Amino acid sequence: MVYSQHYCAKCGSEQIRRNGSKNGQPNYQCTACRYQGLFVPAAVRKAAQYAQVDALLVERNSQRSIARATGVARMTIAKRLKKSSGSLAASAAAASQKGPAQTLGGVGVG
Numbered sequence: 542m543v544y545s546q547h548y549c550a551k552c553g554s555e556q557i558r559r560n561g562s563k564n565g566q567p568n569y570q571c572t573a574c575r576y577q578g579l580f581v582p583a584a585v586r587k588a589a590q591y592a593q594v595d596a597l598l599v600e601r602n603s604q605r606s607i608a609r610a611t612g613v614a615r616m617t618i619a620k621r622l623k624k625s626s627g628s629l630a631a632s633a634a635a636a637s638q639k640g641p642a643q644t645l646g647g648v649g650v651g
């Protein structure tokens with residue numbers, strides 16, 4: 542028998558409980574983050590993959606290497622990058638600015 546463990550689609554926590562039903566399917570609520578929804582296995586798997594993709598994007602990995610590591614299509618990664626470019630770019634820029642910005646002042650002409 543194939544039994545699929547349910548995970549929270551938002552935070553990936555296993556601490557979810559049944560919370561009635563919706564459209565004939567059991568509705569679940571995460572006790573960790575209070576996220577509520579139909580935890581369909583495919584959606585859960587994708588959510589976990591996308592979370593991994595986002596984490597790798599923040600580390601400025603190449604799209605092709607992320608696609609290889611996670612199994613997510615490269616165009617999907619490009620789409621996610623475009624959609625969340627505001628927050629991701631800001632955090633990436635903040636991370637990259639720390640190093641070079643300080644050394645730039647020290648290296649003067651002279």
Ligand SMILES: [Zn+2]
Nearest residue numbers: 549552571574
């Ligand atoms: Zn959760």
